[in-house]
Amino acid sequence: MGKRIYNFNAGPAALPLPVLEEIRDNFLDYKGSGMSIIEASHRSKWFDDVINDAVDRTKRLLGLGDNFDVLFIQGGASLQFCMIPMNLTIEDKPVDYINTGTWSTKAIKEAQIQGKDVRVLASSEDKDFYYIPKDFQVNEDASYLHFTSNNTIKGTQWAKFPESGDVPLICDMSSDFMSRPFDANPFGMIYAGAQKNIGPSGSAMVLLRKDMLDRVPDNIPTMLKYSTFAEKNSMFNTPSCFVIYTTQLVLKWLEETIGGLKEMERMNKEKAKVLYDFIDRSDFYRGTAANDSRSLMNVTFRLPDEDLEKRFVDEALKEGMGGLKGHRSLGGCRASIYNATGMEAIKALVEFMAEFEKREG
Amino acid sequence: MGKRIYNFNAGPAALPLPVLEEIRDNFLDYKGSGMSIIEASHRSKWFDDVINDAVDRTKRLLGLGDNFDVLFIQGGASLQFCMIPMNLTIEDKPVDYINTGTWSTKAIKEAQIQGKDVRVLASSEDKDFYYIPKDFQVNEDASYLHFTSNNTIKGTQWAKFPESGDVPLICDMSSDFMSRPFDANPFGMIYAGAQKNIGPSGSAMVLLRKDMLDRVPDNIPTMLKYSTFAEKNSMFNTPSCFVIYTTQLVLKWLEETIGGLKEMERMNKEKAKVLYDFIDRSDFYRGTAANDSRSLMNVTFRLPDEDLEKRFVDEALKEGMGGLKGHRSLGGCRASIYNATGMEAIKALVEFMAEFEKREG
Numbered sequence: 264m265g266k267r268i269y270n271f272n273a274g275p276a277a278l279p280l281p282v283l284e285e286i287r288d289n290f291l292d293y294k295g296s297g298m299s300i301i302e303a304s305h306r307s308k309w310f311d312d313v314i315n316d317a318v319d320r321t322k323r324l325l326g327l328g329d330n331f332d333v334l335f336i337q338g339g340a341s342l343q344f345c346m347i348p349m350n351l352t353i354e355d356k357p358v359d360y361i362n363t364g365t366w367s368t369k370a371i372k373e374a375q376i377q378g379k380d381v382r383v384l385a386s387s388e389d390k391d392f393y394y395i396p397k398d399f400q401v402n403e404d405a406s407y408l409h410f411t412s413n414n415t416i417k418g419t420q421w422a423k424f425p426e427s428g429d430v431p432l433i434c435d436m437s438s439d440f441m442s443r444p445f446d447a448n449p450f451g452m453i454y455a456g457a458q459k460n461i462g463p464s465g466s467a468m469v470l471l472r473k474d475m476l477d478r479v480p481d482n483i484p485t486m487l488k489y490s491t492f493a494e495k496n497s498m499f500n501t502p503s504c505f506v507i508y509t510t511q512l513v514l515k516w517l518e519e520t521i522g523g524l525k526e527m528e529r530m531n532k533e534k535a536k537v538l539y540d541f542i543d544r545s546d547f548y549r550g551t552a553a554n555d556s557r558s559l560m561n562v563t564f565r566l567p568d569e570d571l572e573k574r575f576v577d578e579a580l581k582e583g584m585g586g587l588k589g590h591r592s593l594g595g596c597r598a599s600i601y602n603a604t605g606m607e608a609i610k611a612l613v614e615f616m617a618e619f620e621k622r623e624g
Numbered sequence: 625m626g627k628r629i630y631n632f633n634a635g636p637a638a639l640p641l642p643v644l645e646e647i648r649d650n651f652l653d654y655k656g657s658g659m660s661i662i663e664a665s666h667r668s669k670w671f672d673d674v675i676n677d678a679v680d681r682t683k684r685l686l687g688l689g690d691n692f693d694v695l696f697i698q699g700g701a702s703l704q705f706c707m708i709p710m711n712l713t714i715e716d717k718p719v720d721y722i723n724t725g726t727w728s729t730k731a732i733k734e735a736q737i738q739g740k741d742v743r744v745l746a747s748s749e750d751k752d753f754y755y756i757p758k759d760f761q762v763n764e765d766a767s768y769l770h771f772t773s774n775n776t777i778k779g780t781q782w783a784k785f786p787e788s789g790d791v792p793l794i795c796d797m798s799s800d801f802m803s804r805p806f807d808a809n810p811f812g813m814i815y816a817g818a819q820k821n822i823g824p825s826g827s828a829m830v831l832l833r834k835d836m837l838d839r840v841p842d843n844i845p846t847m848l849k850y851s852t853f854a855e856k857n858s859m860f861n862t863p864s865c866f867v868i869y870t871t872q873l874v875l876k877w878l879e880e881t882i883g884g885l886k887e888m889e890r891m892n893k894e895k896a897k898v899l900y901d902f903i904d905r906s907d908f909y910r911g912t913a914a915n916d917s918r919s920l921m922n923v924t925f926r927l928p929d930e931d932l933e934k935r936f937v938d939e940a941l942k943e944g945m946g947g948l949k950g951h952r953s954l955g956g957c958r959a960s961i962y963n964a965t966g967m968e969a970i971k972a973l974v975e976f977m978a979e980f981e982k983r984e985g
Contacts, residue, residue: 268658272665275865283652283660290648291641297629297946299644301824301870304633306952337698337826338847341861345845373845458862463662465698465826465864484706484734486699500702501819503826504636505866509662585658591667 269608272586273415273561274438274459277603281520282512300508305501313504314496317511324517324524327447327470334469334489335497335507340437340456341369343467347433348374350479350489351451352406359405361425362386363395364414365592366435384408392417394553401427406478407451408432413439415459416590418563418597419556424449431475439560440468441517442602443528451475459560460602462510466503517602527602534600534609535559541613547624548616551595562598563589567624572596575619582615584608630969633947634776634922635799635820638964642881643873661869666862674865675857678872685878685885688808688831695830695850696858696868701798701817702730704828708794709735711840711850712812713767720766722786723747724756725775726953727796745769753778755914762788767839768812769793774800776820777951779924779958780917785810792836800921801829802878803963804889812836820921821963823871827864878963888963895961895970896920902974908985909977912956923959924950933957936980943976945969 270277293300296309303309318333327333336342347370352358357380360371364387374381385399392414401408408427413420415438424432424445431451440455447453451472458464471489479490491499497507521527539557542548542564551563566572572595576588589595598612631638654661657670664670679694688694697703708731713719718741721732725748735742746760753775762769769788774781776799785793785806792812801816808814812833819825832850840851852860858868882888900918903909903925912924927933933956937949950956959973 266658267653270659270663272659272663275663275665275862277663278660280652283663287648287651290651291644292628297627297944298631298633299639302631302633302636302638302644304636304947305825337700337703337864339698339861342698342847345847349845369846373847376843376845456862458865463866464666464862465867482737484710484737485730486703486706486734500700501636501817501825503698503864503867504819505824506826506864583658586665 266583268580268583268585269611270585270604271598271600271608271612273590273597273599274456275464276459276586276599276601278462278509279513279516279520279603282509282516285512286509301505303504305498305504310504313508313511314498314502317507317514318496320511320514320518321468321470324441324514325444325447325470330473331447332471332473332493334471334492335466335502336469336492337466337503339458339464339467340366340435340454343435343454343469344370344373345377346487346489347407347409347452348377348379349483349487351433351475352379353478356404356406357382357402359384359402359408359430361396361399361408361410362388363411363419364392365416366414366437367409367411370409370411370435387419390553393419393551393556395419395421395556401425401430403428403430405430409434411435413437413558413560415561415599416593418552418558418561420558420560422555431472439558441514441524441527442531442560444524457506457510461513462506464506466506466510468510521602530606531559531600531602534604534606535562537606537609537613538562538598538600541616545616545620547620560599560601562600563595564597565595569594571623574623578619579612579615584612584615627944629941629944629946630972631946631965632959632961632969632973634951634958634960635817636825637820637960637962639823639870640874640877640881640964643870643877646873647870662866664865666859666865671865674869674872675859675863678868678875679857681872681875681879682829682831685802685875686805686808686831691834692808693832693834693854695832695853696827696863697830697853698827698864700819700825700828701727701796701815704796704815704830705731705734706738707848707850708768708770708813709738709740710844710848712794712836713740714839717765717767718743718763720745720763720769720791722757722760722769722771723749724772724780725753726777727775727798728770728772731770731772731796748780751914754780754912754917756780756782756917762786762791764789764791766791770795772796774798774919774921776922776960777954779913779919779922781919781921783916792833800919802875802885802888803892803921805885818867818871822874823867825867827867827871829871882963891967892920892961892963895965895967896923898967898970898974899923899959899961902977906977906981908981921960921962923961924956925958926956930955932984935984939980940973940976945973945976
């Protein structure tokens with residue numbers, strides 16, 4: 264094996280090394296079954312234990328009550344953008360959204376395509392999504408209030424979730440799910456593409472409060488109904504077994520090696536602080552998100568010009584630090600520092616940034 | 625590593641050992657990238673090469689012209705059951721289906737849910753789906769004619785595909801895709817869940833004739849439109865990277881180690897012949913599918929009684945042969961002998977069957 268890089272990819276992203284090693288070591292013979300986990304039937308005892316353990320760990324890590332179903336649905340967050348309005352709209356009641364960037368905008372668009380009565384309650388589009396909106400009034404007549412907890416592209420994050428009274432919150436938590444504890448009770452649904460903090464790409468995890476199932480219409484396609492997944496423990500059809508298996512191992516690592524979400528949050532805050540503090544002290548690097556809206560997961564910054572940014576990204580890669588290019592729609596630089604990217608990676612990055620500034624600044 | 629079993633699972637199923645070994649050996653450092661392929665961005669050169677190679681190999685193996693798009697869509701064949709009528713119905717033109725079992729029935733149901741004008745052109749339900757229908761008239765006014773090439777549960781398979789004139793055929797080829805060559809020209813679309821012959825679960829491969837894209841309505845959800853996948857090389861959102869990577873390696877194995885689909889078909893026919901010949905010579909085992917409709921992929925058979933069947937399955941597992949239980953809806957026994965299950969597995973099975981018959985018969 265060659266040297267592993269410090270991986271700052273925005274997603275698919277770094278996974279914990281012990282998880283990768285466990286997958287590798289068992290890849291040809293899963294627990295004495297004589298086959299790979301990807302060759303095992305999803306109806307087998309082997310896989311049943313995997314998915315049930317993943318569900319149980321999710322509930323324990325987040326302190327979820329039995330009023331939540333934990334579902335695995337293929338298609339990523341993008342398929343959820345259409346399933347949410349299709350399943351969870353109450354007839355004649357508008358659906359409310361807060362727009363904090365590309366992903367929120369896409370979620371809104373899918374509700375509009377279905378002809379729903381969409382209201383955008385608040386938006387940070389006026390400042391190109393570089394902040395999280397604060398002052399807005401929640402409508403009590405909404406079917407739900409949808410927001411995106413973290414914007415990977417602009418590097419913003421809700422520090423405190425909106426309060427919505429009796430209206431259930433629905434949150435796309437793709438890029439900061441399992442990075443910190445939170446109270447799930449105000450949420451009707453939380454969903455996350457797996458490929459940031461909890462696994463490889465190819466599945467979304469959906470936490471659905473059970474009373475939301477009453478809203479699911481009868482006459483929609485079977486594979487687009489939340490009830491189909493809730494009734495069959497996500498196995499109406501063959502699920503994405505490898506993703507669920509990897510997720511199970513990541514959750515085990517979170518619970519047993521890290522010690523839970525409170526500790527994970529402490530580590531994530533510490534990591535982000537080192538990086539933001541360095542950027543704030545520098546005149547060469549410039550953070551792009553509003554200070555009070557900064558993401559603990561995606562640290563976005565610029566250098567004095569685009570040519571320097573390109574060289575910065577290229578030279579960092581040569582020094583063993585990958586994935587520092589900003590989103591292709593935007594340019595600039597971005598360090599995604601999800602759960603699996605440890606403090607040693609942050610320290611190596613800051614050291615390189617200092618050295619690069621000294622040489623080029 | 626323990627001893628690997630002979631894996632007769634119906635899906636997820638056996639994969640070629642050299643493919644599994646290659647994944648394992650590169651799992652922590654993909655081609656010197658310093659990361660696992662599951663940690664690499666789907667927008668990276670690494671993954672671009674993977675998906676493009678998978679597409680190119682698919683086209684070469686099947687001799688597809690440039691008039692076909694090769695797409696990867698999450699959700700398995702089950703999501704295709706709803707996407708097909710949603711995308712490919714011509715207004716006011718009925719959609720025709722041939723019903724050869726559970727999977728066809730599910731496909732028909734999804735078209736009905738959407739209120740399409742569904743006609744079941746032929747069905748083998750009268751004999752509990754143990755044969756493939758032969759005498760039926762194709763309607764020239766249909767949007768398409770849908771059929772299932774292989775029924776995993778009952779062990780039947782179309783030896784020769786239906787002829788439909790100008791009406792495009794649509795085929796669920798999940799369980800015999802890439803097991804034999806075929807002429808794709810009469811097909812508007814071919815689709816297959818990956819988890820039988822081409823990879824792990826978590827993605828369907830869709831071959832879509834480009835003229836079918838003209839049928840896709842504007843006002844359906846973005847993630848349910850074939851055009852979304854065709855325009856973005858299956859990367860409108862993050863695809864199921866690990867499944868596509870494994871599929872690429874399986875296709876490479878098919879092309880370079882096996883030598884293509886003609887050779888694969890020869891081997892599959894030989895394997896099935898050994899097993900069916902043995903069953904036909906025995907008074908103890910009884911094949912369940914009609915002789916002229918037997919599947920080369922799923923060999924279904926019964927023993928004199930259910931107690932013997934249970935012991936047969938249990939004892940076979942102890943002898944290192946797994947997955948021989950029939951579908952949970954049906955009982956009996958089934959040996960799924962996809963591409964990756966070699967002749968040595970068949971020979972071991974036949975030897976065990978002979979020994980079990982001698983002892984118990």
